[in-house]
């Protein structure tokens with residue numbers, strides 16, 4: 001029933017190596033990718049069940065549920081070429097190649113899940129590098145380009161090369177940093193080892209570094225076990241040899257990694273593997289948030305306690321970070337203010353550069369899970385927190 005509504009896909013590596021079937025369903029890697037009936041409300045689950053086997057009725061029921069679970073309007077707006085470019089900051093362009101709009105496995109909490117359902121309007125992608133290049137021509141202030149998806153490393157090396165070549169040449173000399181978001185090391189390490197074009201892919205990445213650009217692979221790693229298998233370790237060694245910098249990020253999600261000990265272990269092991277912990281995210285308010293979501297105060301507790309357990313080199317991750325329509329906001333802690341406790345928020349990076357670095361407070365709410373649940377503490381806090389009525 002759940003997989004009729006939400007995307008489900010699992011790679012051989014995840015099924016054969018990562019999931020501990022003896023501990024399912026409580027194994028965190030099982031929870032990460034496998035559908036569970038609690039991902040839907042009991043009413044939605046029953047509605048899907050009742051609609052079967054009438055495919056036409058099922059389609060209407062599923063579409064209705066997806067619309068309710070889909071990301072709210074705060075999701076970043078698409079680019080002018082038809083939703084495959086997101087010019088998120090004046091210097092940063094996200095590119096979503098059409099050929100990369102899937103992943104080796106799908107994470108149950110993925111905020112891009114509507115792109116994998118086939119619903120009309122769900123997919124946002126550029127159909128080739130032309131739109132990206134035209135956009136870069138018009139915006140010479142862009143210094144950073146992030147290829148994202150899905151997972152761009154599902155693309156064949158020759159297709160990826162079509163996107164990377166323009167970013168490393170003289171025409172777009174203003175592009176100094178190329179980032180690639182991927183979970184391939186965790187989900188499909190053979191991509192870098194035994195895939196027919198594995199060597200071509202490594203050469204391609206090596207070429208980006210030799211062009212003088214900074215190449216950052218933004219590795220999505222949700223649980224420390226993902227990097228334990230030998231193939232993942234060998235993949236990391238090959239990636240390091242290209243000269244790319246490997247950074248890591250993931251959200252805190254219930255059932256999988258909502259434990260400071262897991263994060264402390266993960267960060268420490270990542271440092272030992274030569275990786276740089278970058279961001280700890282708050283799971284977005286979309287998809288099966290009833291299953292994976294956590295109160296902000298709990299996520300903050302996981303971050304704070306994990307930081308206490310590691311040395312400075314392993315606590316480089318910023319967090320907990322909410323990637324909102326305004327930009328990236330970090331919850332710095334809980335402040336004791338005259339009118340009661342408050343979440344202390346800081347704008348790490350915002351679409352409006354003037355707001356970057358701004359501080360704001362939201363009234364403490366132990367049930368708040370996301371930015372849109374927050375209420376500004378005072379009038380001036382509305383700069384970072386949505387206005388939801390008269391306020392204090």
Ligand code: SF4
Nearest residue numbers: 103106107110150183
């Ligand atoms: S790897 Fe990233 S894009 Fe792919 S399913 Fe997981 S969260 Fe979504």
